[in-house]
Amino acid sequence: MRSRLHSPTVRLRRLAAELRRHREANGWSVSETAGRLGWRSPKVSKIENGESRRLSADDLDKLLNLYGVEERGEREALHRLAKEATVQGWWANYRDAFGSRALPDFETEASAIRTYEALVVPGLLQTPEYAEAVFKGAGLTDDAVSIRRLVQARMERQHILFRPPAPHLWAVIDEAALRRVIGGREVMRDQLQHLVNMAGHHNVDLQVLPFSSGSHPALSGDFTLLEFQDPLDQSIVYVDTASDVRFLEKPDEIERYSLIFGRLQGHALSAAESPVYIRDIMAGLESDDRE
Incomplete structure (x- = not known):
């Protein structure tokens, strides 16, 4: 089951x-x-x-x-x-994609997800074509079947954003992730438009961290902070590195990352300004195509 x-x-x-x-x-x-x-x-x-x-x-x-x-x-x-x-979760079918400790195990009951990404669009907001290009670029495998499973697993994760009760997703995305053309210009345009569309959902707040913000509190890397409705369920921080996956659960670690995320939001464009900024980046892609 x-x-x-x-x-x-x-x-x-x-x-x-x-x-x-x-x-x-x-x-x-x-x-x-x-x-x-x-x-x-x-x-x-x-x-x-x-x-x-x-x-x-x-x-x-x-x-x-x-x-x-x-x-x-x-x-x-x-x-x-x-x-x-x-009772095993659906992600048990994708153990080859997620490993033994799977992020969806926590996402499925999270009431709030706060994530910062510096180099790529967050997985919960990726299109299938963009996700495929990310996996191919990572070079972990060139097997078409394996890549297809990785993409499918990532798309399955996104179902939490559309079913009740849906978690509230706060995503701060570095401008570098939006300007890095992954999968070609058409794939990137579709991905940027998808971000604009998702920003219109009631349970999604998206903020762009522009280059002009300069130095900021999360230069050490990406992270995701998950919070839960039940007070007995302590928050947890997910950090994915090239060598391993870490889940941080100590109160001081949670507090530190919560503080970092709050400061990131202060450095970033507002949720109202960010879709406009993304559209400007899309316009730049289209202008490059005409040249």
Whole structure:
């Protein structure tokens, strides 16, 4: 079974947070809890850190009984979280494209997505032709079937922007990404027009960071900050580099990237000015074609 609305990882993190909250409310350490249950301490730690993907109903009941959780509705809700944590998302079909830790796992339940891209258009806003040119240019593979799957996986990600409840996407895009002609002038024109069209959606705010802004707080690279509706679901930062993918979850890391994004927005053109600026770049492409 595949889920398009539920993230197993987000549900697992929420369950872990609830169980940790109940343990702390009882004033017990991890080792004390493990001792009361006849378990080893690492077992409790892995459950509370979201490292145990499958928490059996029996083990969950033992924890809830120990913590004194008697309210039927709460117990049922926690069992439901444990069950949903085992349901694979649609992205499991594209493990070859996304890897073991997939960004869509978090995007699917995000209430807000804030992203900064310096060199290419954000994946959630790419056209199929532009995405194909990006993958070909990256040189990771020249196999047509593999590239087609990568493009298909990227297009699948974009469904979150059109289904209720849709997350709010804030995208700050460097001017360099808009002027870099990827896939040829026709592909680039279509991509820029798509950005203008998407900027008209109620749940999309798009800002261009112009060259004239000079130095800015995100010169170190791209990032995506994901936030969630449930207060138990902590925000997370996604950073993709040439060598690996990192998910940052510490409060100070979240705060730092939130501050960076806020400052980027201050350097960038407004959401009203940006589509006009993009149209000017499109006009420049058309003028070059006539010369």
